[in-house]
Amino acid sequence: MKTDINPISGGANMARRSFLRYAGAGAAAVAVLGATACHKDRVMVDPVNGTDIGSGDIGILNYAYALEQLEAAFYTQVVATPYSGITNLELTYMTDIRDHEVIHREFFKAALGTSAIKQLTPDFSKINFSSRDNVLATAKAFEDLGVQAYDGAGYLIQSATYLTIAGKIVSVEARHAALIANLINGGSFVSSDQVDANGLNGSKAIADVLPIANAFLKTKVSASSFNYTI
Amino acid sequence: MNIFNIIDEIEKVDPEITERLNPRRAAIKNITSFGSKVAVAALPFALGTMLKRAYGAASTTDVVGVLNFALTLEYLEAAFYNQGFASTGLIPSGNSDYIGVIRRDENAHVKFLQNVITSLNATPVQASTYDFTGGNNKGNGPFKDVFTNYATFLAVAQVFEDTGVRAYKGQAPVLLGNQTVLTAALSIHAVEARHASAIRKLRRDLNQAPNNKPYIVSSASLGNDTGLSLVDANYAGEENVTQGGVNLVTALNVSTEAASAAFDEPLTKDQVTSLVVGSFIVQ
Numbered sequence: 265m266k267t268d269i270n271p272i273s274g275g276a277n278m279a280r281r282s283f284l285r286y287a288g289a290g291a292a293a294v295a296v297l298g299a300t301a302c303h304k305d306r307v308m309v310d311p312v313n314g315t316d317i318g319s320g321d322i323g324i325l326n327y328a329y330a331l332e333q334l335e336a337a338f339y340t341q342v343v344a345t346p347y348s349g350i351t352n353l354e355l356t357y358m359t360d361i362r363d364h365e366v367i368h369r370e371f372f373k374a375a376l377g378t379s380a381i382k383q384l385t386p387d388f389s390k391i392n393f394s395s396r397d398n399v400l401a402t403a404k405a406f407e408d409l410g411v412q413a414y415d416g417a418g419y420l421i422q423s424a425t426y427l428t429i430a431g432k433i434v435s436v437e438a439r440h441a442a443l444i445a446n447l448i449n450g451g452s453f454v455s456s457d458q459v460d461a462n463g464l465n466g467s468k469a470i471a472d473v474l475p476i477a478n479a480f481l482k483t484k485v486s487a488s489s490f491n492y493t494i
Numbered sequence: 495m496n497i498f499n500i501i502d503e504i505e506k507v508d509p510e511i512t513e514r515l516n517p518r519r520a521a522i523k524n525i526t527s528f529g530s531k532v533a534v535a536a537l538p539f540a541l542g543t544m545l546k547r548a549y550g551a552a553s554t555t556d557v558v559g560v561l562n563f564a565l566t567l568e569y570l571e572a573a574f575y576n577q578g579f580a581s582t583g584l585i586p587s588g589n590s591d592y593i594g595v596i597r598r599d600e601n602a603h604v605k606f607l608q609n610v611i612t613s614l615n616a617t618p619v620q621a622s623t624y625d626f627t628g629g630n631n632k633g634n635g636p637f638k639d640v641f642t643n644y645a646t647f648l649a650v651a652q653v654f655e656d657t658g659v660r661a662y663k664g665q666a667p668v669l670l671g672n673q674t675v676l677t678a679a680l681s682i683h684a685v686e687a688r689h690a691s692a693i694r695k696l697r698r699d700l701n702q703a704p705n706n707k708p709y710i711v712s713s714a715s716l717g718n719d720t721g722l723s724l725v726d727a728n729y730a731g732e733e734n735v736t737q738g739g740v741n742l743v744t745a746l747n748v749s750t751e752a753a754s755a756a757f758d759e760p761l762t763k764d765q766v767t768s769l770v771v772g773s774f775i776v777q
Binding site for chain 2: 357360363364366367368370371374375411414415416418419421422424425426427428429431432433434435436438439440441442443446450451453454458459461462463464465466467
């Protein structure tokens, strides 16, 4: 797969267009095959108060985009209103993680272009951002969820390029997850709630991840092509 | 509907389609003659199967190859931590639980991979002889004090963990679409990343690497953020900031450090082999 577009001379828009051309053509090919193979259920639904990720690789990319939007919004708030007693090093870590999540979010937004789901409105009303315990517990929940989501959706990805990109991101999410776990309780970075006796991280299906994410979202995300409707 | 139009369309975005299909040229020929004999409506299914073969569904041989490669690396890591714990006075008692869970996971990975390979009616590779000084059995490699100096032990641990993450990531495309094996591989990959994060944090907390972050923070010119130039090759390419054709630094106006840290980069099997065989894995 050739992705050697010159991003410097081409500039951001050029790179974006090229990426889209690829994504769009891929989706078209899938649509052709899908239509002939009678996959009539693969219709994008956009509920009034929500958004549907769509089908195929675009659906998986939108799924990742949704989760990254949630994480980015969370850490943006954490850094804007740090919990009481935060150390300089903890604030540095939170800022780094915020930056990574924002980059992930913006990357997916650029990659998806017009196929992207809308901007999601978070609902953080249940989070006490002044409490270290509460913020770190929520951060752990989001990071662990993110890792399990990527690992659980990997096999659904049809393009090797997208699979590699997902792989590049999930290990960074796992690094975050371990860091947050260690901040909560030193040495808990592979605790049994996440890693089983075979040394495998847990993984979750889309239909099991989105209800958890939706609890923190005003804009509800559905995945009708992946067995999750609202 | 013309099957070759579809391939032409795909070729526009994936110039390697013909190459991908090439090993199955016979299959294409079959489909062509097949098309004249059976209902055109059957073609999409035949094409779907052919594309799935070209793009997904690796052969069992390929899958076993990935698993044995992974097992080779897990043997290396498990032996490293086992030997570390066997070295009296190396791991401080205050850290034995912390390092112990990593040792536990690596040994579990060995058993798990052996079982999976066996379940595929294949034979797991054997463990090798190791020289954790990096001296290819001479015991006098660049990390001579790896089992007497805790700082060296942790530095080597970090490099093994970071490299392991890259190795698994590089193999993911071979397992494309394989729900069982890809998911398992991604699940180990995530655990290796958790280990890497934890070792990096520990080295910082012990002031052995005071600027270490749990993630790999590369500069524009150097992937390696360990300060140990000996392992530059283990981190080569981590400085990449272009993802899917989008240069994140210019497109998003973010720092190279943030953009490189936000994405971990893969290594090929050959790259990984050259990093560990003939040094840590005795040849």
